[in-house]
Amino acid sequence: MIPYGKQEITQQDIDAVVDVLxxxxxxxxxxxxxxxxxxxxxxxxxxxLAVNSATSALHIACLSLGVGPGDTLWTTPVTFVASANCGxxxxxxVDFVDxxxxxxxxxxxxxxxxLIKAKADNxxxxxxxxxxxxxxxCDMRAINALAKQYGFxxxxxxxxxxxxxxxxxxxxxxxxxxxxxxxxxxxxxVTTAEGGAALTNDDKLAEKMALFRSHGITRDPNLMVGExxxxxxxxxxxxxxxxxxxxxxxALGVSQMTRLSEFVAARHKxxxxxxxxxxxxPIRLPYQLPETYSGLHLYVIRLQLGNIAKxxxxxxxxxxxxxxxxxxxxxxxxxxxxxxxxxxxxGDFPEAESYYQEAISLPMFHLMTLEQQDEVVAVLTKILQx
Ligand SMILES: *Cc1c(COP(=O)(O)O)cnc(C)c1O
Numbered sequence: 001m002i003p004y005g006k007q008e009i010t011q012q013d014i015d016a017v018v019d020v021l022x023x024x025x026x027x028x029x030x031x032x033x034x035x036x037x038x039x040x041x042x043x044x045x046x047x048x049l050a051v052n053s054a055t056s057a058l059h060i061a062c063l064s065l066g067v068g069p070g071d072t073l074w075t076t077p078v079t080f081v082a083s084a085n086c087g088x089x090x091x092x093x094v095d096f097v098d099x100x101x102x103x104x105x106x107x108x109x110x111x112x113x114x115l116i117k118a119k120a121d122n123x124x125x126x127x128x129x130x131x132x133x134x135x136x137x138c139d140m141r142a143i144n145a146l147a148k149q150y151g152f153x154x155x156x157x158x159x160x161x162x163x164x165x166x167x168x169x170x171x172x173x174x175x176x177x178x179x180x181x182x183x184x185x186x187x188x189x190v191t192t193a194e195g196g197a198a199l200t201n202d203d204k205l206a207e208k209m210a211l212f213r214s215h216g217i218t219r220d221p222n223l224m225v226g227e228x229x230x231x232x233x234x235x236x237x238x239x240x241x242x243x244x245x246x247x248x249x250x251a252l253g254v255s256q257m258t259r260l261s262e263f264v265a266a267r268h269k270x271x272x273x274x275x276x277x278x279x280x281x282p283i284r285l286p287y288q289l290p291e292t293y294s295g296l297h298l299y300v301i302r303l304q305l306g307n308i309a310k311x312x313x314x315x316x317x318x319x320x321x322x323x324x325x326x327x328x329x330x331x332x333x334x335x336x337x338x339x340x341x342x343x344x345x346x347g348d349f350p351e352a353e354s355y356y357q358e359a360i361s362l363p364m365f366h367l368m369t370l371e372q373q374d375e376v377v378a379v380l381t382k383i384l385q386x
Contacts, residue, residue, distance in 0.1 A: 005187035031250035043172030045199035047206035054183030054196035056243035058086035064208035075129035077332040077352040108142035132161035135295030140176035159183035160297035163264035192249035216240030267296035282307035302358040
């Protein structure tokens, strides 16, 4: 089976992890700060906090922004459930904004329409989570302008987008958002096995996220209530979690980050080759927003079902049966049983649902050979024409 995504691990990566195993620190040593520095250097963000997953990063991002009961978080329905669940973790209500028909990202026009209505009802969101689906940046200037006008905070869920650029800045620079989150799961662009990070330019948010990452505990006398009792002393001043990244993971991340630009460039080569080889098939190819450079975590096609004799499911199953490890990103979150139990219904977000009827993620990863790509193209062509 040709997988839809796969990590690249070199001897350099292995050596970096083995060195940590032989060192004094398996956790809370020098590698996590080194990894955080590599994230700051790459993105230009002032602060980067490495954590044990993007899900944890989304959670501490929401907590640091003060999301709690009575608040509302909005995001896109076409995302992994974690982009929405982070609001629920904080006791907030979650709602969705339908996607744009060409980028598949949260639509700024629908966002504005929903904000106008929410303002009239006195139900404005506290936070909007903008997800850069497939690595394609959201229209951040438009979202940022609405954030200023309506007074909400913006988290970029850039789990798909490290290494990409929006206008002139790297994704993660947080020019148009309060916080940006990355994932380092093995299918993503760079990996730490499990892992994530939250980036911000705001000192206060960074300080709060550092607390929430590690039990709400501080050793900084400036943050303590009253005086320190001595060298052993720490204080718990918030209810935090253990979301720390290990030294093993961070060392892998430091090593992987040296190849990030190469990873994204390889994905772009494969994507433009797909664009050429698939041009004549009855499918919609990915669209790219002008003035952006995608991280290209995913290459998603949409079937033009009116011009194909098979159903979406038949095409998907036949691809898998023929060794092509396709996937579908994502099942719209509002159609998940857990969200339906909260009152969401099929039909609530039609653009997201029509995307779901047609989308297929084709295999694309750093080590994919041209022969493997030709195989994907040949099998897909045969299935669509057969
Ligand atoms: C993978 C992913 C996450 C969760 O990442 P983890 O590191 O596995 O917690 C969140 N949001 C999106 C869009 C993702 O693709």
